[in-house]
Amino acid sequence: MAKAAKKTDATTQAPLLTEEQLLAMPESDYMNDEQLAFFRDRLKQLEDEIINNAGVTTENLRETQFVPDPADRATIEEEHALELRTRDRERKLLKKVQQSLALIDSRDYGWCEETGEPIGLRRLLARPTATLSLEAQERREKRQKMYGD
Structure with a gap:
């Protein structure tokens, strides 16, 4: 099977990660x-x-x-x-x-604007503009539903 060509970042010329490589990286x-x-x-x-x-x-x-x-x-x-x-x-x-x-x-x-915790790679892959962790987003939606904010 042919190996897919890696994209490179225009600013650094380093090859960009694939989604699989990104998700395989350690939390550190x-x-x-x-x-x-x-x-x-x-x-x-x-x-x-x-x-x-x-x-x-x-x-x-x-x-x-x-x-x-x-x-x-x-x-x-x-x-x-x-x-x-x-x-x-x-x-x-x-x-x-x-x-x-x-x-x-x-x-x-990549850091939650409410808690300072990591938003998470999977969430950012699904929604790259996310500014809240999943838990913080759920809390915000519950508050909005309860109080109509």
Whole structure:
């Protein structure tokens, strides 16, 4: 079986970890330079994807065409509204991605903002913009449900 080519981090030129290598590292290596480079790359890819999607949306909205049939016009307007709602969610995600990149720069990435405990690699792989450990997130959601915060 052919060996997959490793990606390299543009800032250090060191090969980036794979998910398997990342998860196989000992707990004592949590948020070392290699892991931070892995998550920086993942977040930069997400940032680029969001920015590209915004550009595509802008182009799609500029290409409005006159459609005489009211039903077709309503369908097009609904598609545009859905696309704009999606971009609004992505705009909010972009802000979180950029905040996560800043946390990597300050070496605070991967640590719960409430407890200071590690967020955990598996949680960060699933949600790279997470700022709370799973336990802290669950407590926050219970409080919001109880008190409507």
